[in-house]
Amino acid sequence: MKNNELETKNELQDERLLNSTVGRRSFLQYAGASAAAIALVAAGCKKDRGYENPTMDGATLDFKTDVGVLNYAYALEQLEAAFYIKVASAPPAAFTAAQKAYFQDVQFHEIAHREFFKKALSTAAIGSLEVDFSSIDFTSASGVLAAAQSFEDLGVAAYNGAGVRITTTDYLVLAGKIVSVEARHAAWVRDQISNGSFADLNSLTALGASNSAGLDGALTPDKVLAIAGKYVKTKINVINL
Template sequence: MKTLGQESPLQQGMARRQFLRYAGTGAAMAAGVLTIASCSKDHSATVTNDHVDLGSGDIAILNYAYALEQLEAAFYIQVAASPYANQSTYEKSLFTDIRDHEVAHREFFKAALGTAAIEGLTPNFSTINFSDRTSVLAAAKAFEDLGVSAYNGAGYMIQKVDYLALAGKIVSVEARHAALIRNLISPGSFADSTAVDANGLDGAKSPKDVVPIANTFLSGKKILAPALGIY
């Protein structure tokens, strides 16, 4: 079983380029985040039995997002590496783009957290048939919907404005992914009532609701965050 995010040198190079492009004019902000996180040794993640503790405060939220981005990046790396039967050139290009976005997100959080980052997690995608389009799209929909609702549900806990701004930028991209995947499954369903409520708002899930779902896709150490109410 590979650790999440093990990719080829070419993919690693793409990830670095994507990260730099993603950071853009926000490089100074990212540097500030990295400095703060690296200096926050009291909030470093620790291991409890077979769980990885995300830490506390804003560090816990960043590690929470980092854990989810590790999962999404690993999933799309595998999707892009082993296209399902009769995958069109169009769909392959879409999955390649999404993979690059998720790898960039993962690397952003890893760099921002510095020494406070949790370890690399190990995926368990045994319930997904990567050779079947229906299985892959259903899993992609589940991951994207979970990611959007996770960011929305944890946003109010973020104390530092810079962190909240970065999370807002990332969740907007995740929502674009979610809409695209839904449209591949059923054209025109990109923003139906199962995704957007009567007020035109995306759904939100608390970390307590998200983590048990994410843990089902992990082998070995699971996610633990007492500071976020996750035991």
């Protein structure tokens, strides 16, 4: 599917979601970014517009500037939003009422994150990514929860690992606000899988977590993209990492 066709499909789907009273309220509640912050990010991106190498197919993330880091976050939020929208639209039959409500709410968190980066980056934003969830059984409650845990844990490690590459304080603050929400998601999902395991860090050592130090994981973008690659059809090029 071409990028413009995918973007149109996503926009129509999101419009249906946000047209409901609950959807619109949730989106505004969780967007968490002021107009001033968005304008600030957009202004910085316009200055660095030429970040993309037009000779490469797919999406290019140039980590030479903050624009590349923001596009990296945008790519990950596209992936998470697509996953949660799919689950919320047709949750597994075995889901409890609380689990269905959770996935309904979190889809709006992820849509808000995705749309924030898209609007902030403006013309410097990469296109819509084509996802591949063929490895996930969306009819299985345990399968969906396991996938959600993987996405959230990876998201936390991705934001933590990218923080050092952000040179603008305002961007770093925004990233901190988003990663804290992703960590809430990760804790909730983990507890659904195994009650009382929400604070377990021992199982996250592969993502760089340290239970003895009380520190969550942190992975560099190349490692994150290698893990996330199985869910993305669009080729993602990385330069100046």
